Amino acid sequence: MSVLPETDQTISSPPTQAIRHRRRLSPNKVWSLVTLTPSIILLAVFVYYFIFWTGYVSFSNWNSFIQNMSWNGFNNYIAVFQSFRFQSDLRNMVFFTVGYMVGCLVLGMLLALLIDQKIKGEGILRSVFLYPMAISAAATGVIWNWILNPTTGLNLILKALGVHHLPQWYLSTAIVPNFNIGYIQGGLPLALVAVLIASLWQWTGFAMALYLAGLRAIPEEIKEAARIDGAGAFRTFWSVILPHLRPITTTAVVMLMAASLKVFDLIYAMTGPGSNFVTDLPALNMFDTTFQGNEFAQGAAIATVLLILVLIFIIPYLIYTIRREAA
Amino acid sequence: MNKWKVASSLGTGFISLSLVSATALTSAYAAGSSSGQVDLFSWWTGKASSKALQTVINIYEAQHKGQKVVNDAVAGGAGSNAKAVLASRMEAGNPPSTFQVHVGNGSLLSWIQAGDMTPLNFLYKSQGWYKAFPKSLLNLMTVKGNIYAVPIDMQRANVLWYNTAIFKKYKLSPPSTFAAFFKDAAILKSHGITPLALANHGNWETTLLWSDVLLGTVGRVEYNKLMDGKASWTSKGVVEASKNYLKMMTYVNSDYEALHWAQADGLVADGKAAMNVMGDWAQGYFTTTAGLKPLKQFGWAATPGTKGVFAAVSDAFGLPSKLSGKAKTNAINFLKVVGSAKAQTEFNPLKGTFSPRLDANPQSYDAYGKDAMKSYKKDPLVLVPGQGGLNPGFTTALENAMSVFTSNKNVNQFLSTLASAAKTNPLP
Known part of the structure; x- marks a missing residue:
C-alpha cells in the first residue's frame, strides 16, 4: 500500500517538478526511499524469502515433523499431481474461477448500470449491495x-411451493457431463454451484462498485454526442460505455x-x-496436507503450483498496466 | 487515461494488501514465552473445556505465587487449527511451555521422533505416576522405555448413543452385534425414523464410524495389528468391515456432509434419529446443551462388536525439548499439577471427561462417567486412527480415501489406497 502515494505523486506532479525529478537524489526521492525501506525489507523477508523457502521445501523430503531437507527432485509434485x-x-478450480469471475462481472455490471439510472435511494442500494463484502468469508x-x-x-420453501425435484445444493455429488479424465470424473460438480452462489452473493458488490466508479468517470458529453448521432440505448452501451469500462x-x-484461486475460508x-472432493480447492488441500498430515514438502508443492497459477494471470496484467502507463 | 491510473493503483493496492495479510499471520507467532510465566497451548476454547482448564491454571498460580499462566488456546474442531499453529511455533524454535496432544502414534510420536520432546521418566518416578496410571495407557506414550507426556483426561471413541424413548416405543435394545444393528435399523427405517445420525462436515466423523466398525468386525487383536502396521489392509476382515460400513451408510441421514458432529447428536436428542456413533465428548452435548437426563432420555452402549474394548482418546501434555532454564522448570512444575489428583478431580467433571488416574473417585462423575470409568479400568485400550492414534500422514490419506469411498463405494480401491498410504507413511 505504501507504494501508492509515491506513484500518485509522480503522476500528478506538474511538468516542472517532473524535470527536477530526474535529477538524482532530490529530497523527494530520498524521502520516498526512506519511507519505502521498511516495507521493502518486510516484504523481502516475509513474502519473497518465504516464497523462496516454500519452493525449496517443495523439492525436499520433509514429509513429517523431522525436517529432512535432502533433495527429492520432482517427486512431491508427481505425487501431488497423481x-x-x-x-x-484442479477441475473444481477451473469451474469455480470461471463461474466466479463471469458471475461477478456480469451481475456487478448489471447492478452498476441499474444504480447509475439516477434513481431514488441510490446510496442505500449501493450500501446494500456492498455490505456482504464487509462480512467475513x-x-x-x-x-x-x-x-x-x-x-x-x-x-423447505421450495417444497412448500410445490417443487418436486429439489436441488441437493452443495451435497450433490453429481458431475455434469461425467467423463473420465485422469483418475477423476471431468465436468462441473453441481455442488460447486452452491458455493458459487455464496461467493457471488459476497463479491458481486465489489464488481459493482468498480463499475459504478467507471461509469461515473465517463464524460456526459460523449454519451450526449452518441445520443445526438442517433445511437439507441443498447448501441450506446455497446460502442461507448463498454469500451470505456475496459480498464x-x-x-x-x-x-x-x-x-478465487486463493479461496479457503468460505469453503472451509x-x-x-x-x-x-466435489467442493475441494487447492488451498484446502494444502492446509490438510501440511498441517493435518505433516507432509510439509507436499504441502509446499501444492502451494508452489498455486502460486504459479496466480502469477500466470497477474504478471501479464502488471506488464500490461506498466506499458499502458508508460504510453 | 485517468481511468487506467485508478484501475492500476487499485490493482496494486489489492495485491499488496493480500501480501500483507499473509505476513500478518507469520508475525503473530513472534511473541515468545518469558521466564516468569507458563505458556500453555491447547485447543480448549469451548465453554466447558476452557472453564475446566482455568481450574488447573488456578491451582498452579495458587501454588506458585507471582507466576502467570498464559492461555494460548486456538479454536477449531478436534484441534485442527491449533495443530497448524503449534507446528509453525515448534518449527520457529519458539515452543510453548507445554501443549495439548493426543496420546498414541499420531502427533505425539511425530514430535518424539523429531527430537522435540523431553522424556518425563524422572517426573513419573518423583510423583509416583507409574502406579497412578494404568500400564495400558502409559504404553501409548512410551517410546523405547521413555515416557513423554502426562495424561489429564480420558475419553472413549466407541460409543453408540441412542434415544431411549424411540427404543422403548419400538421395543428395541441397543445392538451389540452388526446383525442386531441392521435388524433394529430396518425396523426404525420402516417407521420413518432415521436409524443412524451421522455428520461429516469436519471430514473426520465418517472415519471415526468406519474405525469403530473395523474394531467391531475384525476384533481387538487384528485391529491392533493393523494399527501397528503388522497386518494387511486388504485382508478379508477389513473388506468385511468396509462392507458393514457401507451397509450402515444406507441407514443414515442424507445431509450428513452438512452437519457438525453435535448436530448429528441433535437429531438423536430431538427424536429425529435413533442412534449416533460418536466419542463420549457427545455426552456433554446431550446433558448440557440438549438438557437430557442420562439413562432416562438418552442411553449409550459400546458400538456393535466392541464390548469389552475401550477405544481411548486421551489428552496429554508434554515437555518441549527446546525449553531451558527457568522456562523449563516452570513447565515441569505445571506438568506436576496436570498429573495431580487434585487438578484432575476439578478439571474432568467440568470438561465432561474423566480422570485417567486409577485412584480417581467415580462419585465425582455422573452415570455415564461412572460407567465409562468401569470399562476403562478393566478393559484393554486401543488407538483411534482419526483422533491422534496413527501417523498423521496416514490419517490424512485415510480421511481422503474415506471421502472417495463413501461416495463411490468401491471397497477394493479404498483398501488398496490404504495399503499404499501405509507404505508411504509407515505405521507403528
Whole structure:
C-alpha cells in the first residue's frame, strides 16, 4: 500500500517538478526511499524469502515433523499431481474461477448500470449491495451452509411451493457431463454451484462498485454526442460505455481471479472438501496436507503450483498496466 | 487515461494488501514465552473445556505465587487449527511451555521422533505416576522405555448413543452385534425414523464410524495389528468391515456432509434419529446443551462388536525439548499439577471427561462417567486412527480415501489406497 502515494505523486506532479525529478537524489526521492525501506525489507523477508523457502521445501523430503531437507527432485509434485484429490481440485478450480469471475462481472455490471439510472435511494442500494463484502468469508460460509442445506434450508420453501425435484445444493455429488479424465470424473460438480452462489452473493458488490466508479468517470458529453448521432440505448452501451469500462474490467478480472484461486475460508466454513472432493480447492488441500498430515514438502508443492497459477494471470496484467502507463 | 491510473493503483493496492495479510499471520507467532510465566497451548476454547482448564491454571498460580499462566488456546474442531499453529511455533524454535496432544502414534510420536520432546521418566518416578496410571495407557506414550507426556483426561471413541424413548416405543435394545444393528435399523427405517445420525462436515466423523466398525468386525487383536502396521489392509476382515460400513451408510441421514458432529447428536436428542456413533465428548452435548437426563432420555452402549474394548482418546501434555532454564522448570512444575489428583478431580467433571488416574473417585462423575470409568479400568485400550492414534500422514490419506469411498463405494480401491498410504507413511 505504501507504494501508492509515491506513484500518485509522480503522476500528478506538474511538468516542472517532473524535470527536477530526474535529477538524482532530490529530497523527494530520498524521502520516498526512506519511507519505502521498511516495507521493502518486510516484504523481502516475509513474502519473497518465504516464497523462496516454500519452493525449496517443495523439492525436499520433509514429509513429517523431522525436517529432512535432502533433495527429492520432482517427486512431491508427481505425487501431488497423481493424487485423486489434487486432480479434483484442479477441475473444481477451473469451474469455480470461471463461474466466479463471469458471475461477478456480469451481475456487478448489471447492478452498476441499474444504480447509475439516477434513481431514488441510490446510496442505500449501493450500501446494500456492498455490505456482504464487509462480512467475513467464514460467516458467509456458515450462513449459506444453513440456507442451502437441502433438508432444512431454502428447500423447505421450495417444497412448500410445490417443487418436486429439489436441488441437493452443495451435497450433490453429481458431475455434469461425467467423463473420465485422469483418475477423476471431468465436468462441473453441481455442488460447486452452491458455493458459487455464496461467493457471488459476497463479491458481486465489489464488481459493482468498480463499475459504478467507471461509469461515473465517463464524460456526459460523449454519451450526449452518441445520443445526438442517433445511437439507441443498447448501441450506446455497446460502442461507448463498454469500451470505456475496459480498464476497469481488466483490473476486476485480475483481482477476482487472484481472490478465487486463493479461496479457503468460505469453503472451509461452508462445505469442507465435500464427498468425493466435489467442493475441494487447492488451498484446502494444502492446509490438510501440511498441517493435518505433516507432509510439509507436499504441502509446499501444492502451494508452489498455486502460486504459479496466480502469477500466470497477474504478471501479464502488471506488464500490461506498466506499458499502458508508460504510453 | 485517468481511468487506467485508478484501475492500476487499485490493482496494486489489492495485491499488496493480500501480501500483507499473509505476513500478518507469520508475525503473530513472534511473541515468545518469558521466564516468569507458563505458556500453555491447547485447543480448549469451548465453554466447558476452557472453564475446566482455568481450574488447573488456578491451582498452579495458587501454588506458585507471582507466576502467570498464559492461555494460548486456538479454536477449531478436534484441534485442527491449533495443530497448524503449534507446528509453525515448534518449527520457529519458539515452543510453548507445554501443549495439548493426543496420546498414541499420531502427533505425539511425530514430535518424539523429531527430537522435540523431553522424556518425563524422572517426573513419573518423583510423583509416583507409574502406579497412578494404568500400564495400558502409559504404553501409548512410551517410546523405547521413555515416557513423554502426562495424561489429564480420558475419553472413549466407541460409543453408540441412542434415544431411549424411540427404543422403548419400538421395543428395541441397543445392538451389540452388526446383525442386531441392521435388524433394529430396518425396523426404525420402516417407521420413518432415521436409524443412524451421522455428520461429516469436519471430514473426520465418517472415519471415526468406519474405525469403530473395523474394531467391531475384525476384533481387538487384528485391529491392533493393523494399527501397528503388522497386518494387511486388504485382508478379508477389513473388506468385511468396509462392507458393514457401507451397509450402515444406507441407514443414515442424507445431509450428513452438512452437519457438525453435535448436530448429528441433535437429531438423536430431538427424536429425529435413533442412534449416533460418536466419542463420549457427545455426552456433554446431550446433558448440557440438549438438557437430557442420562439413562432416562438418552442411553449409550459400546458400538456393535466392541464390548469389552475401550477405544481411548486421551489428552496429554508434554515437555518441549527446546525449553531451558527457568522456562523449563516452570513447565515441569505445571506438568506436576496436570498429573495431580487434585487438578484432575476439578478439571474432568467440568470438561465432561474423566480422570485417567486409577485412584480417581467415580462419585465425582455422573452415570455415564461412572460407567465409562468401569470399562476403562478393566478393559484393554486401543488407538483411534482419526483422533491422534496413527501417523498423521496416514490419517490424512485415510480421511481422503474415506471421502472417495463413501461416495463411490468401491471397497477394493479404498483398501488398496490404504495399503499404499501405509507404505508411504509407515505405521507403528
